[in-house]
Every structure is written in structure tokens, then in C-alpha cells.
Amino acid sequence: MxxxxxxxxxxxxxxxxxxxxxxxxxxxxxTKDLFLDWLGCTIAGRSHPAxxxxxxxxxxxxxTTGKSELVNGxxxxxxxxxxxxxxxxxxxxxxxxxxxxxxxxxxxxxxIFPAALAVAQDVGADGKDFIxxxxxxxEVGCRVGAYFGKSHYENFHSTATAGILGVAAAAAHLLxxxxxxxxxxxxxxxxxxxxxWQFLLDATHSKQVHTGKACFDGIFAAxxxxxxxxxxxxILEGPRGMGKALVPxxxxxxxxxxxxxxxxxxxxxxxxxxxxxxxxxxxxxxLLALMTKHGVKFEEIDSVLVPTYQAALxxxxxxxxxxxxxxxxxxMGFVLAIAAKKGQAMITDFNEEDLRxxxxxxxxxxxxxxxxxxxxxxxxxxxxxxxxxTTKDGRVLEERAAFAKGDPEFTLTRTxxxxxxxxxxxxxxxxxVEKVEALIQRAWNLENEGDLHGFxx
Amino acid sequence: MxxxxxxxxxxxxxxxxxxxxxxxxxxxxxTKDLFLDWLGCTIAGRSHPAxxxxxxxxxxxxxTTGKSELVNGxxxxxxxxxxxxxxxxxxxxxxxxxxxxxxxxxxxxxxIFPAALAVAQDVGADGKDFIxxxxxxxEVGCRVGAYFGKSHYENFHSTATAGILGVAAAAAHLLxxxxxxxxxxxxxxxxxxxxxWQFLLDATHSKQVHTGKACFDGIFAAxxxxxxxxxxxxILEGPRGMGKALVPxxxxxxxxxxxxxxxxxxxxxxxxxxxxxxxxxxxxxxLLALMTKHGVKFEEIDSVLVPTYQAALxxxxxxxxxxxxxxxxxxMGFVLAIAAKKGQAMITDFNEEDLRxxxxxxxxxxxxxxxxxxxxxxxxxxxxxxxxxTTKDGRVLEERAAFAKGDPEFTLTRTxxxxxxxxxxxxxxxxxVEKVEALIQRAWNLENEGDLHGFxx
Numbered sequence: 036m037x038x039x040x041x042x043x044x045x046x047x048x049x050x051x052x053x054x055x056x057x058x059x060x061x062x063x064x065x066t067k068d069l070f071l072d073w074l075g076c077t078i079a080g081r082s083h084p085a086x087x088x089x090x091x092x093x094x095x096x097x098x099t100t101g102k103s104e105l106v107n108g109x110x111x112x113x114x115x116x117x118x119x120x121x122x123x124x125x126x127x128x129x130x131x132x133x134x135x136x137x138x139x140x141x142x143x144x145x146x147i148f149p150a151a152l153a154v155a156q157d158v159g160a161d162g163k164d165f166i167x168x169x170x171x172x173x174e175v176g177c178r179v180g181a182y183f184g185k186s187h188y189e190n191f192h193s194t195a196t197a198g199i200l201g202v203a204a205a206a207a208h209l210l211x212x213x214x215x216x217x218x219x220x221x222x223x224x225x226x227x228x229x230x231x232w233q234f235l236l237d238a239t240h241s242k243q244v245h246t247g248k249a250c251f252d253g254i255f256a257a258x259x260x261x262x263x264x265x266x267x268x269x270i271l272e273g274p275r276g277m278g279k280a281l282v283p284x285x286x287x288x289x290x291x292x293x294x295x296x297x298x299x300x301x302x303x304x305x306x307x308x309x310x311x312x313x314x315x316x317x318x319x320x321x322l323l324a325l326m327t328k329h330g331v332k333f334e335e336i337d338s339v340l341v342p343t344y345q346a347a348l349x350x351x352x353x354x355x356x357x358x359x360x361x362x363x364x365x366x367m368g369f370v371l372a373i374a375a376k377k378g379q380a381m382i383t384d385f386n387e388e389d390l391r392x393x394x395x396x397x398x399x400x401x402x403x404x405x406x407x408x409x410x411x412x413x414x415x416x417x418x419x420x421x422x423x424x425t426t427k428d429g430r431v432l433e434e435r436a437a438f439a440k441g442d443p444e445f446t447l448t449r450t451x452x453x454x455x456x457x458x459x460x461x462x463x464x465x466x467x468v469e470k471v472e473a474l475i476q477r478a479w480n481l482e483n484e485g486d487l488h489g490f491x492x
Numbered sequence: 493m494x495x496x497x498x499x500x501x502x503x504x505x506x507x508x509x510x511x512x513x514x515x516x517x518x519x520x521x522x523t524k525d526l527f528l529d530w531l532g533c534t535i536a537g538r539s540h541p542a543x544x545x546x547x548x549x550x551x552x553x554x555x556t557t558g559k560s561e562l563v564n565g566x567x568x569x570x571x572x573x574x575x576x577x578x579x580x581x582x583x584x585x586x587x588x589x590x591x592x593x594x595x596x597x598x599x600x601x602x603x604i605f606p607a608a609l610a611v612a613q614d615v616g617a618d619g620k621d622f623i624x625x626x627x628x629x630x631e632v633g634c635r636v637g638a639y640f641g642k643s644h645y646e647n648f649h650s651t652a653t654a655g656i657l658g659v660a661a662a663a664a665h666l667l668x669x670x671x672x673x674x675x676x677x678x679x680x681x682x683x684x685x686x687x688x689w690q691f692l693l694d695a696t697h698s699k700q701v702h703t704g705k706a707c708f709d710g711i712f713a714a715x716x717x718x719x720x721x722x723x724x725x726x727i728l729e730g731p732r733g734m735g736k737a738l739v740p741x742x743x744x745x746x747x748x749x750x751x752x753x754x755x756x757x758x759x760x761x762x763x764x765x766x767x768x769x770x771x772x773x774x775x776x777x778x779l780l781a782l783m784t785k786h787g788v789k790f791e792e793i794d795s796v797l798v799p800t801y802q803a804a805l806x807x808x809x810x811x812x813x814x815x816x817x818x819x820x821x822x823x824m825g826f827v828l829a830i831a832a833k834k835g836q837a838m839i840t841d842f843n844e845e846d847l848r849x850x851x852x853x854x855x856x857x858x859x860x861x862x863x864x865x866x867x868x869x870x871x872x873x874x875x876x877x878x879x880x881x882t883t884k885d886g887r888v889l890e891e892r893a894a895f896a897k898g899d900p901e902f903t904l905t906r907t908x909x910x911x912x913x914x915x916x917x918x919x920x921x922x923x924x925v926e927k928v929e930a931l932i933q934r935a936w937n938l939e940n941e942g943d944l945h946g947f948x949x
Contacts, residue, residue, distance in 0.1 A: 084721065084722075085716075088719035088721035089716060089721070091715075092574075092715050092719065095715060096554065096555075096572040096573070096575065096715070097553065097554055098554065115552065115554070116553070118553065189732075190732055219696070222691070222696060222698070223697075223698065223701055225690075226686060226687060226688045226690065227687075229685055229686040231683045231724075231727070231733060231734065231737050233682075233683065233726065233732040234679070234723070235732070236724065236730060236731070237725050239676070239679060239722040239723055240680075240721050240722045240723070241679070241723065241724055244684065244716075248684060248709070254553075255549055258548070258553070259542075259545040259546060259549050259701075262545040263541050263545045264541065264545035265542075265696040266691075266697070266698065267688075267691040267694055267696045268696070270690055273690045273693060274693065275646075275647055275689040275692070275693065276690040277688065277690075280688050
């Protein structure tokens with residue numbers, strides 16, 4: 036079948052044809068970093084009630100034997116790739132520690148890795164196949180998210196709505212679909228894309244549904260394309276496609292296929308160092324830098340003004356009174372209070388006890404966000420942090436962070452990633468330290484793995 | 493948990509609390525009519541390539557034993573409710589013969605019945621439970637579609653995007669969820685809602701994906717709500733909910749809960765008599781009436797002008813040159829040519845041979861649609877047909893149809909429904925006539941069934 040001359044078809048063709056040998060070493064190494072980081076996030080989030088309900092659904096509706104494994108080995112079963120990725124994809128988006136791709140405003144790891152791992156296990160792919168498929172998944176998902184832009188993100192959880200196309204592309208690559216079949220898979224993925232931010236307003240559980248279902252549905256798209264189901268061929272730019280229906284503002288068509296194969300999106304994803312919503316990170320870094328530079332302590336701060344971009348105001352403005360630990364990670368005031376008081380905002384720094392800490396709650400009330408046009412214009416290419424602190428003795432201090440710790444410009448070292456992984460595994464209740472170390476070593480050696488089974492805590 | 497004072501919460505509460513005894517007999521009888529009509533559509537569509545691919549997906553990813561059955565008995569397996577409804581929901585939306593609810597612009601049967609039947613079989617519900625759940629499903633799905641209105645329908649296949657909430661409500665009722673859990677199920681359903689019209693432009697297979705997945709995903713919403721997954725509590729009207737994100741134009745909030753329990757949406761759904769897109773039906777009826785009234789024959793017609801509403805122009809305008817039988821059912825020109833030549837447009841009247849019939853193709857080219865403001869203003873409350881025929885001998889004749897055959901004002905009799913069912917079963921390749929007659933009788937006796945298994949051809 037001849038393909039149409041569209042950006043979407045060019046993306047599908049590139050996805051189907053990418054080989055391991057055409058990926059620069061830096062992108063391969065970064066993919067391994069991102070994979071290990073994802074593994075830690077997945078085990079850390081395994082006990083969330085949404086994940087438990089989704090596990091029950093998988094056991095009720097799906098098989099309890101199969102080639103695809105659950106990262107949480109205590110569940111004691113394996114299943115088909117669609118259900119394994121549903122569970123792993125939900126679990127990896129719980130603890131707010133997964134990576135973030137700035138330009139697309141998506142968290143690619145939480146959808147690409149669970150889907151690619153489950154399909155790789157199903158088809159018996161090796162480490163190089165898996166890495167290649169993940170690079171494809173990142174490329175497609177992140178480009179689609181960048182095409183949608185920030186007006187889409189106002190309503191939609193773009194990790195899911197853009198990510199589902201990345202999942203479909205990664206799965207299609209592992210299934211060795213040709214460009215036309217891959218284009219079908221993208222069409223079927225895009226017409227299933229969903230995920231609204233409404234759940235943030237009442238702290239309910241849709242976040243994990245969105246990522247888990249993006250995996251399941253993207254896998255549906257690829258397997259059904261293999262089996263003859265035709266997906267529409269211009270789901271991104273067509274007159275009734277995603278750009279038309281799901282993007283109220285500006286789209287960026289050139290993001291779909293500009294510099295394909297020259298630049299790699301895995302290189303532009305940021306690790307999270309802090310354990311809160313990524314929109315708080317640049318401000319946390321700016322505040323910590325300010326406190327160090329001027330020797331200001333938690334108790335000395337009277338108020339903090341945070342000039343920021345609109346998307347941060349939108350997302351963080353929905354977390355209300357922070358009744359839950361999860362909500363507290365979406366409150367700029369609460370997060371800055373934790374950082375200011377503890378000098379860090381790691382995963383163990385958010386807990387029930389702190390929710391009831393009057394000094395933190397009081398500090399939280401003295402943090403205000405305001406719209407900053409210059410910062411907003413630079414977003415989402417740059418996620419700039421800025422804080423203006425007024426001290427109780429009357430000083431007004433200001434600090435900026437051009438990027439956050441973990442951004443590509445300031446990425447985490449392998450030592451830091453290992454530390455983070457150990458901490459995530461510990462948070463997830465893993466006591467077998469040797470197992471954690473062995474999985475870390477497997478991740479660093481991923482391209483030489485002949486079989487992808489066994490990434491189980 | 494106390495429920496918010498919202499329309500969505502009122503709808504959830506009503507859904508959870510409805511009992512069989514509170515449903516008027518007319519609504520019960522109509523539900524049985526709609527169920528039989530759906531069964532016929534399901535068996536008629538069983539061989540579509542999209543259905544075949546989806547069956548393969550179900551066998552690869554799901555169990556091949558379970559309590560929920562496939563209407564197509566030749567497939568030779570049963571499965572879990574999510575997968576059974578995925579397959580049956582896809583198959584029942586193939587032949588363009590399923591019901592249509594005017595105000596919501598949705599086809600409720602193709603999502604409500606497959607999901608409710610599969611869950612009823614899973615939980616061991618009886619006929620009265622099943623009918624009650626279907627009435628709930630229609631009510632919720634149709635009200636949500638009416639809330640979204642016609643601007644939503646410009647981009648979205650609302651049968652899926654609104655229907656998924658009906659599925660969730662029907663499944664929740666069968667699972668005996670309380671109002672708060674039902675509200676959770678609606679939230680989780682709504683945040684998964686998807687389905688774009690883009691596939692119409694290249695005649696690909698997303699239509700069946702949308703209905704099958706609406707079943708699967710709505711069942712996910714209900715079962716996961718039972719197991720503790722919290723869905724957002726104002727998915728319809730919340731500031732980042734469906735109304736905000738998925739409706740570019742006017743919403744109708746009162747449609748969500750006006751006259752709840754007094755009026756029943758099952759009574760407002762229309763049967764399809766013709767086998768084409770429902771947007772062509774009023775014009776077909778008007779043309780056939782005109783030809784009868786004035787004794788005009790196919791060969792005598794020079795041209796047909798069809799003044800119509802915008803949604804018809806949008807949907808029918810996307811079918812291009814009608815390369816496939818399916819596309820031909822979406823071409824006003826082709827459908828009117830078939831009706832004018834054959835005096836009817838039943839399921840056996842659309843085939844490959846007619847696609848190559850020069851007289852039909854030539855007639856097709858002499859049919860033009862134009863926008864009619866009066867008809868558009870009345871839509872979707874009224875789907876009015878109007879044709880202006882110019883004959884080769886120079887007469888200009890005009891006819892209107894205030895509604896189509898099968899509309900609630902002119903519904904099908906049980907005899908007509910039996911005829912249609914036999915014809916659909918025959919089209920689907922069913923040779924066991926006794927079996928068809930037995931299923932027809934079971935449908936008429938549905939409220940007395942103790943067990944819902946065995947609706948299998």
C-alpha cells in the first residue's frame with residue numbers, strides 16, 4: 036500500500052524502519068538511564084489503591100498466566116502484554132518521580148516502558164530490539180505532545196493522549212509491522228486517546244487509569260493493526276483528527292517530523308529529583324539556591340511569591356486544600372514548605388505526618404503564585420523557576436533557576452540514578468537489596484540482554 | 493460518602509436506585525424490541541475484518557473461557573465480560589442497521605446491550621435485572637449525548653463518547669454499586685471517552701473500535717469502581733471535565749437530569765429500516781413517497797436536490813467516492829440511487845455489484861445536498877427529510893418527511909422487527925432458522941428469563 040505524503044506517514048515510516056545501529060550511543064545510554072528510573076518508580080507505586088483495583092480488573096478480565104511479567108513480583112502472576120502493561124503503567128505513575136519531557140509536557144517513561152517491556156517479553160525480543168522500540172516510542176509520543184502544545188494540556192493529560200501513539204509505535208516496532216501497518220496502529224491509537232485533568236480537582240484516581248490504559252490501548256492498536264484492522268491514516272492533521280478535536284489553541288505541525296533521525300527525544304527528557312509535581316521543581320531549586328546563597332532558614336521566611344507560567348497555575352491551582360499526600364505534591368505552597376524545612380523534597384519527605392504539621396501548613400499559606408509573561412512565553416521549551424522571598428526581618432530576595440536538577444542540561448549521574456532507584460525500591464517495600472543491585476546492573480547492560488524477562492522486584 | 497449536589501451525582505443516584513417495578517411497561521416492551529434488533533445487527537456484522545482483528549486481540553490478550561458469551565457461536569469460545577462486550581460491541585456496529593437516538597445523536601444499542609449482556613452473564617443476573625440495567629444504560633448514555641449536543645458530534649463519534657457512560661451505569665447497576673460508586677464509575681468512564689470521525693475520510697475501521705472499546709472501557713470503569721478506584725465526581729460539568737474539553741459549542745446541562753424517572757430514553761430511540769447511514773433515512777423516505785405520489789420512475793429523474801442539516805453534510809461529505817460497500821451507505825447520492833432504483837434500501841440492496849452499476853453511479857452524481865437552515869435548527873430533536881426532484885421532462889417536485897420509518901412516532905411493529913431480524917441473521921450466514929425463531933421468542937419473553945446465557949447464533 037502506498038503511503039500518503041503526510042507528516043504522520045513520515046513519522047510512521049521512520050518508526051518502522053529505525054534500527055539499533057542508527058541510534059547514537061548517547062541516546063542508547065540515556066534510554067537505559069530512563070528505563071532504570073522507570074523500574075524504580077514502578078515498584079515504588081505498587082500499593083496505590085488505583086493500582087490494586089486495576090490488578091483486580093486484570094485478574095477478573097484477563098489471563099493469570101502469560102509471557103508478560105509484573106514488576107511487582109509479590110502479585111504472583113504473569114499475564115498477557117496488554118494487562119501487564121496496564122498494571123505496570125498504572126504503578127509507575129503514582130509517586131511523581133517519573134521522567135518529564137519538557138517540550139511535549141508528557142511523562143514518556145510511564146507509558147513507553149511498561150508497554151515496550153510487556154510486548155518485548157511477549158515476542159521474545161532482545162535488549163537491542165527493546166531499546167530501539169523504546170527510542171521509537173519516545174520519539175513518537177514526545178513529538179505528538181509537542182504538536183498538541185500547551186492549549187491541549189489545559190484539559191488533557193497529554194502523557195496519555197500523546198503517549199498512546201508512542202506506545203503504539205513502540206509495540207508496532209517490536210511486532211515488526213511495516214510502515215503502512217504502523218500508520219494504521221497510530222490511527223487506531225489516536226482515535227482512542229483520552230484523559231482529562233478533572234480528577235485533580237477532587238484528588239481521585241484517574242491519573243493511573245490514564246497511563247495504564249494508554250499502554251493497554253496502544254498495544255490494542257498495534258496488535259490489531261498486525262491482524263488487519265485499518266486505522267485512519269492522518270489521525271494527527273486530518274480535518275476530523277486529533278489536532279482539530281483535541282487542541283483548542285495553537286498546534287505545531289513541524290514538531291511531528293522535524294529533524295527525524297537527527298535529534299532524539301530521549302535526550303530531551305528530564306529526570307525528577309524532587310518527588311512532587313514537576314511544575315514545582317524549578318521553584319524548589321530556586322528557593323533552595325536562594326536559601327543557601329543568603330543563609331536564610333525556614334523559620335526566617337515570611338512569604339514566597341512564585342512568578343510562573345500558566346500551565347503551572349492551572350495544574351497546581353486544582354489541588355485545593357491538600358487533603359492527601361498525593362495532593363500535597365501538587366501544591367506549590369506545600370512543596371516549597373517541605374523543601375524549605377527539610378532542605379529537600381524527596382519521596383520520604385511527603386507523608387501523613389507532614390500534612391498535619393502546623394508550621395508547614397502555615398508556610399504553605401504564605402506562598403502565592405502569580406502569572407509571569409516572560410516565563411510563560413518560554414514554556415514549555417524552558418521550565419523556568421523564580422521565587423521572591425520576603426524575610427521576617429524585611430529583606431526581599433530573589434532567585435531564578437533556568438532549569439531544574441534532572442533536566443537534560445543538568446541530568447542525573449548514574450550514581451544519583453542508582454541512589455534514587457534504591458530509595459524508590461525501599462519506599463516500595465523491597466527488602467531484598469541484592470535483587471535491587473542485580474537489576475541495576477542488568478539495566479546498565481541492557482543492550483547485551485538476550486531476553487527481557489526477570490525485571491521483577 | 494455524601495454526594496455532591498450536581499447533575500452528574502443526581503444521574504448516578506437515580507441509576508443506582510432504579511428498580512424494575514418503577515419502569516413503565518411501554519419502556520420495558522421497547523427495551524425488548526431494541527434488544528432483539530441489536531441481536532440481529534450483531535450476528536449480521538460478525539465477518540467484518542475489524543471484528544476479526546478484534547477477536548484475535550481478545551484471544552491473544554484475554555481468557556478463552558469465561559461466563560460471557562459471543563453472539564457469534566461459530567467463534568467457539570467464551571470469555572470475560574470485558575472481552576465478550578468488546579467483540580459483540582464491534583460486531584453490532586457494522587451493518588448500519590442499529591438503532592439511533594435522535595436527540596443525543598447516538599446509537600445506544602451497540603454499546604449498552606453488549607456490555608449489559610456480558611456483565612449480566614458474569615454476575616448471573618435474570619431478565620428483569622438485565623432490562624433494568626439496559627434502561628439505566630440508555631438513560632445515562634442518551635442524556636450525556638444530548639448534553640454534548642451537535643457541536644461535539646462534529647468531531648466525535650458520540651455513540652462511544654457518551655455511550656461509555658451509559659455502559660458504566662448499566663454495568664454498575666448489575667454489580668449493585670451504590671450511588672457513590674456509580675458516580676466513580678461515571679468519572680472513570682468519562683475520562684476514557686474517545687472516538688474521532690477522522691476514519692470516515694479514508695473508510696478505515698475505527699467505527700467498530702469505538703463501540704467495542706466503549707463497552708470494554710465502561711466495564712473497566714464499573715468493575716474498578718467496585719474495587720475501590722475513585723473516579724472524578726463531576727466529569728460532565730467540572731471545569732476540566734467533558735463539557736469543557738470535548739464540546740466546542742453549546743452544551744445543554746438540563747439534559748443531564750431533566751424529568752429523570754418520568755421520561756425514558758428507550759422510548760425515544762429509532763429503529764433503522766433502511767440499511768444506510770441514518771442521516772440519509774428521512775431523505776430516502778421523502779424520495780420514495782414522492783416517487784409513489786407522482787408515479788415517477790428511476791429512469792425519469794434528472795436530478796435530486798437534498799436540503800438538509802449541517803451534521804448530515806459533515807458526516808456524509810466525508811465518504812468520498814464510495815470505494816467500498818460501507819462507504820456507499822454514507823453517500824446521499826448512492827443511497828438515493830439505490831432506493832430510487834430498487835424501491836428500498838435494505839441490507840441486501842448494498843453490494844459490490846451495485847458499486848459498479850453505471851446507472852446508479854450516474855444517478856449518484858446528480859444528487860446534491862445543500863444546507864437548510866430551518867431543518868438544521870430543528871436538528872437533532874427532529875431529523876427532517878426534504879427532496880426536490882427535477883424530472884427529465886422538466887417537472888420540479890418536492891416532498892418532505894417529518895420523520896423516518898422507525899422513528900418513535902412511526903416505530904416498527906413486532907412483525908416488522910421479526911422480519912428484520914430474520915433478514916439480518918440470513919445476511920450473517922445463519923442457516924439454522926429454528927434457532928433464530930427460538931431467540932426471537934426468548935427476546936419477547938425476556939422479563940421472565942432466569943438466566944441470560946444462550947443468546948448465541
